[in-house]
Amino acid sequence: GEDVEQSLFLSVREGDSSVINCTYTDSSSTYLYWYKQEPGAGLQLLTYIFSNMDMKQDQRLTVLLNKKDKHLSLRIADTQTGDSAIYFCAEIRDTGGFKTIFGAGTRLFVKA
Amino acid sequence: DGGITQSPKYLFRKEGQNVTLSCEQNLNHDAMYWYRQDPGQGLRLIYYSQIVNDFQKGDIAEGYSVSREKKESFPLTVTSAQKNPTAFYLCASSIGTGWDLNTEAFFGQGTRLTVV
Numbered sequence: 021g022e023d024v025e026q027s028l029f030l031s032v033r034e035g036d037s038s039v040i041n042c043t044y045t046d047s048s049s050t051y052l053y054w055y056k057q058e059p060g061a062g063l064q065l066l067t068y069i070f071s072n073m074d075m076k077q078d079q080r081l082t083v084l085l086n087k088k089d090k091h092l093s094l095r096i097a098d099t100q101t102g103d104s105a106i107y108f109c110a111e112i113r114d115t116g117g118f119k120t121i122f123g124a125g126t127r128l129f130v131k132a
Numbered sequence: 133d134g135g136i137t138q139s140p141k142y143l144f145r146k147e148g149q150n151v152t153l154s155c156e157q158n159l160n161h162d163a164m165y166w167y168r169q170d171p172g173q174g175l176r177l178i179y180y181s182q183i184v185n186d187f188q189k190g191d192i193a194e195g196y197s198v199s200r201e202k203k204e205s206f207p208l209t210v211t212s213a214q215k216n217p218t219a220f221y222l223c224a225s226s227i228g229t230g231w232d233l234n235t236e237a238f239f240g241q242g243t244r245l246t247v248v
Binding site for chain 1: 136138165167172173174175177180190222224236237238239240241242244
């Protein structure tokens with residue numbers, strides 16, 4: 021397919037780990053991004069990974085990249101209610117001009 | 133404070149009217165973008181501009197127009213030709229475009245447009 025795909029919903033209990041998955045399409049993408057959108061707001065860059073890396077850790081966030089399967093995941097350890105948001109995966113695609121292609125976003129619900 | 137500002141936050145428009153959404157950035161970024169967000173769909177690119185006085189159509193440009201007369205400003209006009217304009221519109225900017233981290237996008241807070 022041509023789309024960046026994510027599941028639409030994820031529900032976890034406070035304190036558990038959350039894993040948000042994404043499949044992308046362009047094997048030549050150099051950077052892959054995770055953005056967070058809180059209700060009624062714009063997106064903020066959460067983290068990114070360069071394509072020559074398999075994993076990147078940043079405090080509670082771990083990004084895993086499987087280039088062979090074009091699969092990207094974001095793990096949030098010790099999920100808090102403040103992590104409730106929509107998480108977007110994005111890749112850069114060269115279609116005669118560089119465009120950032122976003123997935124549909126995964127809505128994370130954190131239950132207290 | 134540096135940032136990207138969209139106004140207004142909420143906008144109501146009567147069918148058949150054109151409306152312009154404002155986007156201003158003081159980050160000295162060359163590239164600016166307009167995205168549309170609909171429930172359950174990813175962000176879709178409407179228009180983007182890599183440099184002043186130049187812009188390109190994105191995936192869903194029909195019914196929209198833009199201008200880039202100044203580096204800091206990239207207004208989007210939703211015309212009456214846009215068949216389904218009710219949506220959340222997000223403006224973004226980045227240092228540049230290409231295969232590097234200059235593509236990190238900084239987003240505005242969005243404008244929710246409702247056609248009544």
